[in-house]
Amino acid sequence: MPWTLNSLDWNDMPMNRPALGAALLLSLSLLSGCAPLVVGGAVVGSALVATDRRTAGTQLEDQGIEVKAAARLREALGDRVNINVQAYNRVVLLSGETRNEADKAEAERVVAQVENVSRVHNELQVGFLSSLTSRANDVVLAGKIKATLIDSRALQSNAFTVVVERGEVYLMGRVTEREAHVASELIRGIPKVTKVVRLMELISEEELARRHPRTPTAEQSR
16 A cells, blocks of 8 residues: 555544554564564565565665655645555655646655655646545455455466556556556456556566566475
8 A cells, every 4th residue: 555645644544545653663673673574554474575576675665765755745745635655666656636737746856856766657636636435435446456366366466566546546566468467457357447557567477487486385386
């Protein structure tokens, strides 16, 4: 789940946004000598960290980008916008809404200046800010999408980062053309999905096999 400006306010945390408590938990864990990795606002175990196609260092770097970008956007634009920030492999997706083109451009400028950001995909819509009902519907839809990816035997589900805004689905990750196609087709078949936007970094099947070899299951090992 991406960081949002609202996630920095303890009293206003939408269901589909990571809580600031996750970052605090990371800090406390570092102090205690036992540090879980915080990715996209969720604390994950070593198994998920190991199968993520980013290095552990890049995952932490992406989390830092999200936190810094959200803080700087809040300082620059306040609460007159609804902007969600998702970072993957130093590439940032901005989704949500602004009320005018000037704020949209300013948001991109602010985030582009955050340390370690290599590129910004500015998918902000100009117009009215989305309602709480619309955001809640996106949470439900995102859950269905993630469940669909998990159920697919042709995909490694945590290779994808899923962001949903007003029924539009944004996919990030390091995947092959085959994986991108399979995931896109599966998602397009889910009711209430209006659009699938692929913002993925494509790698070859050879690179995938070399860098991220599949761990054989117990059944396959027999």
